[in-house]
Amino acid sequence: MTLDLAGLPPQPEAQRLLESALDAPGHAYLLTGPPGSGKRRYADRFAAALLESRIGRVESRAHPDLFLLEAEGGSILIDAARELRRDLHMRPFEAARRVYLILDAHLLRTESANALLKSLEEPPAYAVFVLVSDHAERMLATIRSRVAPVPFRRLRRSELETLTGDPVAARAALGDAGRAERLATDADAAARRRGYLELARACFADPGFDPAAAARQVADAAAARSAEAGLAVEEEGAAQLEGVEDKRERRAIEKRTDERAKRTARRAQTDELREAVDVVGLWYRDLMATTLGGEGAVINSDVADELAQDAKSGSPAEAARAVGIVLEARRSLELNVQPALAVEAMFHRLRLAPAGG
Secondary structure, three states, rough: OOOOOOOOOOOOHOOOOOOOHHHHHEEEEEEEEEOOOOOHHHHHHHHHHHHOOHHHHHOOOOOEEEEEEEOOOEOOOOHHHHHHHHHHHHHHHHHOEEEEOEEEEEEEEEHHHHHHHHHHHHHOOOOOEEEEEHHHHHHOOHHOOOOOEOOOOOOOOHHHHHHHHOHHHHHHHOOOHHHHHHHOOOOOHHHHHHHHHHHHHHHHHHOOOOHHHHHHHHHHHHHHHHHHHHHHHHHHHHHHHOOOOHHHHHHHHHHHHHHHHHHHHHHHHHHHHHHHHHHHHHHHHHHHHHHHHOOHHHHOOOHHHHHHHHHOOOOHHHHHHHHHHHHHHHHHHOOOOHHOOOOOOOHHHHHHOOOOO
């Protein structure tokens, strides 16, 4: 078994631990670290190596010995955890083992976590659990004690620039490899970012700024990215169906594709909303740095001239207050507050923030 990491962001310690694990796989691993550090992609490659499979069959969730457990509506439900426990009684269909890939493991509800704990306590010899989490500290200590940790670190700007060849994308991504690659290679993603920067600037400087219209622009962009992501999965599923004549197998592929398309679309929409809020917050952070004479610390270097112009009519206190407002909106999104309302409220508060200075 070999670990194919071609094209992945550098994570030397995680790579060493995963390659070592392949020599004598244990029963459970926890890949944990900040968002955008490459954990999911490393988990897919690790699963492919464990199953001695092409990576495409794992990424498309088409391998018969791969079981995926992930959040539905912001949490991992007890029914899904029970389904995993029932699946443990099934021996491998094709590979020497079965891999149980659990994404966003910190979103396990208490009852779901307890059900998973039972699975971890009594795993069959052929089962390998691969958990992935941005927030391992939120998981049950009893679960963490039964998995081998594989830590990931935040990526440096220089590493992202090497990965993408785009210095603007590398700076704007703030250590998130997926975001950096999208900004560097996807013209639509780059255009959306520029649009969010323009909204942030208009909110600060344009007397006719409309918070509701700005929130609709963000929501429309998130919906577009969601539809695009779902369509990509559907196209993958259609390709898998080519040459498959067995009706039962076709139905299984269609069901699996439909479920994955819905999950992928929801995640893409949520990610885009978060990125929009992050970009607005970074613009105000850059404005604060510029008003303080710290132009060298500006993240959005491609709009440095506009920031210098706006800094003449702003103050560090106003910009700092705005950054705080955006952080509150970001926390609201993490708590599953209605996204459209959270974003519109953010723009309304930002519009009023300078008046309080």
